[in-house]
Every structure is written in C-alpha cells, then in structure tokens.
Amino acid sequence: MIPGQKALLQLNRRTHTKFIGGSRFKNRREAFDAGVHRTTQAGIAGQAAGTQSICLSAGYSDDETDGDLITYTGFGGRDASTGKHIADQQLVQGNLGLVENYNLGRPVRVLVKLSVLSGNSSDTEYLYLGLFEVVSWSWGFRDGWKVLVYQLCVLGNQSLVPEEVAFSLARGEELPALRKSASVTRLVRNSAVARSVKKLYADTCQMCGLQLRTAAGTYSEAAHIRPLGIPHRGPDSLSNLLCLCPNCHTQFDGHALTVAPDGTVLKFDVPVGQLTVDDRHRLDFDQLEYQREISTGNTEQP
Structure with missing residues (x-):
C-alpha cells in the first residue's frame, strides 16, 4: 500500500x-x-x-x-x-x-x-x-x-x-420523498461470457501471445472493449470481449493499447503486434474502433 x-x-x-x-x-x-x-x-x-x-x-x-x-x-x-x-x-x-x-x-x-x-x-x-x-x-x-x-x-x-x-x-423524474421502495438499475456482468472467451483462447493473450502459468494452472483476464454501463453502454457479449494477459489488460483499459481496423495492435499509435482472432470469435471491430476513439478523444459520447 x-x-x-x-x-x-x-x-x-x-x-x-x-x-x-x-x-x-x-x-x-x-x-x-x-x-x-x-x-x-x-x-x-x-x-x-x-x-x-x-x-x-x-x-x-x-x-x-x-x-x-x-x-x-x-x-x-x-x-x-x-x-x-x-x-x-x-x-x-x-x-x-x-x-x-x-x-x-x-x-x-x-x-x-x-x-x-x-x-x-x-x-x-x-x-x-x-x-x-x-x-x-x-x-x-x-x-x-x-x-x-x-x-x-x-x-x-x-x-x-x-x-x-x-x-x-x-x-428522469423529480426527486420524491425518501420513503418508497423501487427497483434500481445495477451493472451486472455475465461471468459465463468471460469464462468462454478465456477458454476459447486457452488463456493466451490475443495481443502479445503470452500464456501465464501458475501453480493453479493458466491465467488470463476477460477485457470488455466498449465499457459496460453509461456513458458507453457496451454489450456484455463475446463480440465485445478480448482475452488478455494482466499487463495488456491494464494498458488496454488505460488507453495505451488500441487496435487498428486491420487488427494491428498499437501502443500510443506505434505498431507493436497483430491481434489474434479465432475463427469462432465473432469479434465486433466497431467496438475496437470505438475504444480507439475514446482513447484519443476523437468521438462524442452517445
């Protein structure tokens, strides 16, 4: 700490x-x-x-x-x-x-x-x-x-x-008196979808090709491309997920890593590799383009 x-x-x-x-x-x-x-x-x-x-x-x-x-x-x-x-x-x-x-x-x-x-x-x-x-x-x-x-x-x-x-x-209603019960919107992630993308790639990072091995087996992380919830409203689906190692996941969420339309992995706009995409993975490249835009400030939020 x-x-x-x-x-x-x-x-x-x-x-x-x-x-x-x-x-x-x-x-x-x-x-x-x-x-x-x-x-x-x-x-x-x-x-x-x-x-x-x-x-x-x-x-x-x-x-x-x-x-x-x-x-x-x-x-x-x-x-x-x-x-x-x-x-x-x-x-x-x-x-x-x-x-x-x-x-x-x-x-x-x-x-x-x-x-x-x-x-x-x-x-x-x-x-x-x-x-x-x-x-x-x-x-x-x-x-x-x-x-x-x-x-x-x-x-x-x-x-x-x-x-x-x-x-x-x-x-979008006016604030009522604080006494009635009602439903609340919450962000819920589907863990089964996350497990599926990691299984599809056998815990191998789609960006750098690293497969981490621990005493408990291999390890990877499921990364949402377009973030869930407001203001991005990304879908919690396989098309909006990548299988990444912790290092690439951190850089991807931190807007250092992006992916060009041809699958080139960019680090601060400098090519560093090629994204691996399994034929069974119906990846939505529009979501990757959206991630590139919010990483550089070139888009309006919807």
Missing part, C-alpha cells in the same frame, strides 16, 4: 459510517465541515496521488446518472462565464487522482446537489450518495475540445443510493 492510501481508505470509511447514503446538507459549507467534500467550490476534492470525493452540481450537462452508475466529466478547459470549453482538459491534479483511484481500487465519496436530481433550481441542498468506485475512464469531445469522462459504480455493487432516488434518476 503506497503512502497515504491507508489513511485515505480509513477517512472514507469513517466518513461513510457517520454519513450514510441519503444524508443531506443544506449547503457546500456544511458538507465541507462534515468532511464529506473538502472544498466549497471545486467539483473534485483531490490531488494527483488520489481523489477523495466529487460533487455533482448543475455545471455539467454531460454528467449523467443511471441508478447506481454515474458518468462524471473532469475539471478544466471551460470559460468561467459562459461554461463553454475553450481548451483541452489535462490529466493533472484531481483528474489524474481519479485515474489513480481507478488503478488502485480506491473508493471515492459522491455528493450531489438536489437540483441535479430534481431539475428544480430551488433545490439547493446537497445529498450524499455514498462510496463509489471508478470503473473506467476515457476521453470524450466537447465543443471541439478533449475532456475526461469517468464512469463510477456504487462500491461493491451494493446500492448506497436511496432506492427512490435511483428510481427517479433512471427515469
């Missing part, structure tokens, strides 16, 4: 124990004093080494919620008066910290302004949604400039969002 990681985890756990999902704060100062979001202005409370919390406010129309899933846009690159993007966002400070959270599996606290949920500008209180994990990050394109797009899922796939809130978010 790197320096500061243990303290960050302990702080998140203590804060979440004290303020469970659904706790309300009358303003950002109250949430700051409670230790839920330790900044009264910025949407990201964090540094390059790690981000502690984020706050969803009315500033970004691109931010989206879907039950226990959140799409969050990074900071920077916008004109303060018009809200229009005037420069590329950079992987620095809290933006880079969210990527570190993703790499190290660190949780992040999520605070949201009630007006974001209800659409009513008079709802000025803030709601603590709970602990979330960063499950993917990528580049998007806004107003002609590159932006960072993060996907967050409630920690451990156990809903910390009040069910009535999640139901409203998924349907």
Whole structure:
C-alpha cells in the first residue's frame, strides 16, 4: 500500500459510517465541515496521488446518472462565464487522482446537489450518495475540445443510493420523498461470457501471445472493449470481449493499447503486434474502433 492510501481508505470509511447514503446538507459549507467534500467550490476534492470525493452540481450537462452508475466529466478547459470549453482538459491534479483511484481500487465519496436530481433550481441542498468506485475512464469531445469522462459504480455493487432516488434518476423524474421502495438499475456482468472467451483462447493473450502459468494452472483476464454501463453502454457479449494477459489488460483499459481496423495492435499509435482472432470469435471491430476513439478523444459520447 503506497503512502497515504491507508489513511485515505480509513477517512472514507469513517466518513461513510457517520454519513450514510441519503444524508443531506443544506449547503457546500456544511458538507465541507462534515468532511464529506473538502472544498466549497471545486467539483473534485483531490490531488494527483488520489481523489477523495466529487460533487455533482448543475455545471455539467454531460454528467449523467443511471441508478447506481454515474458518468462524471473532469475539471478544466471551460470559460468561467459562459461554461463553454475553450481548451483541452489535462490529466493533472484531481483528474489524474481519479485515474489513480481507478488503478488502485480506491473508493471515492459522491455528493450531489438536489437540483441535479430534481431539475428544480430551488433545490439547493446537497445529498450524499455514498462510496463509489471508478470503473473506467476515457476521453470524450466537447465543443471541439478533449475532456475526461469517468464512469463510477456504487462500491461493491451494493446500492448506497436511496432506492427512490435511483428510481427517479433512471427515469428522469423529480426527486420524491425518501420513503418508497423501487427497483434500481445495477451493472451486472455475465461471468459465463468471460469464462468462454478465456477458454476459447486457452488463456493466451490475443495481443502479445503470452500464456501465464501458475501453480493453479493458466491465467488470463476477460477485457470488455466498449465499457459496460453509461456513458458507453457496451454489450456484455463475446463480440465485445478480448482475452488478455494482466499487463495488456491494464494498458488496454488505460488507453495505451488500441487496435487498428486491420487488427494491428498499437501502443500510443506505434505498431507493436497483430491481434489474434479465432475463427469462432465473432469479434465486433466497431467496438475496437470505438475504444480507439475514446482513447484519443476523437468521438462524442452517445
């Protein structure tokens, strides 16, 4: 565990124990004093080494919620008066910290302004949604400039969002009173599909050809090409999966490795090999092209 990681985890756990999902704060100062979001202005409370919390406010129309899933846009690159993007966002400070959270599996606290949920500008209180994990990050394109797009899922796939809130978010309804039960949208992966792609390639990496052997047998990982859930909405199917070694999987999810339409494996746009594709694997190359685009910021999110 790197320096500061243990303290960050302990702080998140203590804060979440004290303020469970659904706790309300009358303003950002109250949430700051409670230790839920330790900044009264910025949407990201964090540094390059790690981000502690984020706050969803009315500033970004691109931010989206879907039950226990959140799409969050990074900071920077916008004109303060018009809200229009005037420069590329950079992987620095809290933006880079969210990527570190993703790499190290660190949780992040999520605070949201009630007006974001209800659409009513008079709802000025803030709601603590709970602990979330960063499950993917990528580049998007806004107003002609590159932006960072993060996907967050409630920690451990156990809903910390009040069910009535999640139901409203998924349907775009106004926020109801917090007392009725309802269904919640959750991201569910099909483990059988993941096992099938690994079996098809006998745990051999499609990018580098490595077959890892351990005392318990061979090992590989199933990598989704187009990420599941919002904003990407990739299918959990064999056509959207690759069999990769842990090293290539990390570089693929980290947008260092991409695949050209002819199957050439690229590392930061430099050819490093050829993708192996079994005849029985009906791989969707459109998904690979999508992954290339979000790795370089050349596409709008749907």
